[in-house]
Amino acid sequence: MLSFSTVVVVALALVSSVVSVPMRARQSPNFGDATFYEPGLGACGVTNSASDHIVAVSASFFDTFPGATANPNANPVCGRTLTANFQGKSTTVTVVDRCVGCALDDIDLSPAAFSDLADQSLGRIQVSWTLN
Template sequence: MYFIFLLALVLPLVQGAALALREPGELARRQSYSDARFTWYDTGLGACGQTNQASDYIVALDSALFGSGYPGPECFKSITVSANGKQTTATIMDECPGCPEGGLDMSEGLFSFFADPGVGVLTGEWWYN
């Protein structure tokens, strides 16, 4: 019984310390982004250092979330994207300096999964896997 009481006192302190050790903004990056603006771009050599094709399911993340350094801290992370009643996964492979916070620039293949590229802009939701 004493052990349970002690655990109840110590556990919140340990959990708080774990949160304090995270990088600033890490918790914000892990949330979902609704009403996000989705556009598409011509792929090639991306900010993560790899060359991609239009058919790859990749995204360019806005600069605020992409972070600094090479490759960026969000490179190669998997996300789930939802729009127009469809959902799929994609990989962060590039940076989009012109995207609004939470917005994604998609490869043409990924954008085509959701709508005809002629639409130009979609609104949807995405989150980290």
């Protein structure tokens, strides 16, 4: 029979292993793919256009951000800025949405923000980015 303290230690180890992946994503810099999308009403409850400098972070990053609740409009990552870098160019964008098709460190930029980094004909680029 396991003691109470053993059960607590095992439970904490399990929670720690689950939490470690999203927390790693908040370290700087992050490396992932950047694509672009046609903005509209985002998960943060704000409507944006293609000319706005905005970003959708991965659903994994968004949903596990410290302080996130069931209401995506109240997610503390909403309104934060991040700076993305590609081949000596950078752009600073505001988090307004979550990207369901993105891997943990991938980001989905507005067309204007993507164009700050590369020609849209590339479609997908590998970037480094830092949450400000």
